[in-house]
Amino acid sequence: MKPFKSKKSGTTTYVPLKYVVISILFTIIITAAIILTILWYWKNTSTDPSIQKNAEKLGEVYEVIATDYYKNKDKELLLEDAIKGMTKSLKDPYTEYMSTEETKSFNEDVSGDFVGIGAEMEQKNEKIYIASPIKESPAEKAGIQPKDELIAVDGKPVKGKQLTEIVKEVRGKEGTTVKLLINRNGDEKEFSIKRETIHVESVKHEKHGQTHVFKINKFQEGTSDELKAAIEKAQKQGAKHILIDLRNNPGGLLDEAVNMANIFVDKGETVVQLEKGKQTRQITTDHARLKGIEKLDVGILMNEGSASASEVFTGALKDHGIAKVYGEKSFGKGIVQTTREFSDGSLLKFTEMKWLTPKGHYIHEKGIKPDVEIKGAAYENMKVIPSDKTFKVGDKSEYIKSLKTGLDALGYDVGEMNENFDSTLEEAVRSFQSDQKVESDGVFNRKTNEKLTEQLVNKSTEEDVMLDLTLKKIGE
16 A cells, blocks of 8 residues: 655545556546547548558557556656647647647637736747737736737747647736746847736727727627627617728637628628638528618728638628728638547647638738728837837937837927938937936937837827728718
């Protein structure tokens, strides 16, 4: 009989040998059941005999290592590593195997409630980027921006890790703090962010005169129903124009995108085409469109952060001639992921097919071009100034033009908009430094850079230049 120590009481508890044996047998049975389930699935769903043969070989290799390897191995971990090895070999950032715990986080994303910092992340070319921080989330308040590259979480590099593993590290218990090392245009900075319970509201409704704007953050469960209810409310309020704002919307559930399009597209019409090999399937609408929707002028606002399901919805309404698209070219993600959940709660998410718009346009890595191009404020698109850069009178640099753009947006007179640091800019920098209560020497340095970035972030949260310009275009 071997003693097991209880950490809670600090005492030694003796467990009968039969219970230890039963526990070990139970673990082996569960692990074997998972393997047999996978083998059965491959055997009964594939017409390719080589798949069955290879599956049997995989099972044999697993059995040998699990039983005969000279060191004791965690059998469930061994299985997970084998599956993750297969998915990693595909070199597809959108295909991944998730453990039971990781699946829980994935399902939280779909439902819209989770504990974290509120930042959508994506994996591209083996790097992790911030797709978009959720509005009013801890990440946004801390200053995290779209296109920020994530370098490390709590001091641990993310290189070589899967996206789900990184998401797990970023999330945690409510009230705890996580530190993110971010690379922004070559400049690294660490952010300390307190985790909170995040509720992602699918639809936010704002009224701007006779134009009603519906900001959609992601396509999660119930998004189409929320939008439909919001539009019905707008109809009762006498709306003449509606604008679907999909900026920085990373996508989500394809079904919700189809159902959302069904609000505008009548029954039996194609929303998206799914293509796998030589097979193409048309996904059509199931219901009649919303009553009276044809009387409304419909617009869609998008930018480079609009991806996946956002592009499915936009492509459908654009091809059917229902909506005019404003803003910037979208991200360009024209592939579809499918999930298969196993009996133990784990899940496999894999790229199964590509999608095309109703008229057959394949937008992958191309994006959707707007009908009316609208840029945001100049300072929102300016080149970020590295924190180690210092500028004074007589200097010339592309970053000096960014400095002028930023100070001009904040109301300071910078003179001619060029790359030269002249006396007019020196006076503007000195005035800005005085207002921010830092040393007023007219030299642009690290501290002044930090204050400039802080003020521009605050400004961007208080105003929305792209939306304002779009509303003017709609009103013309």
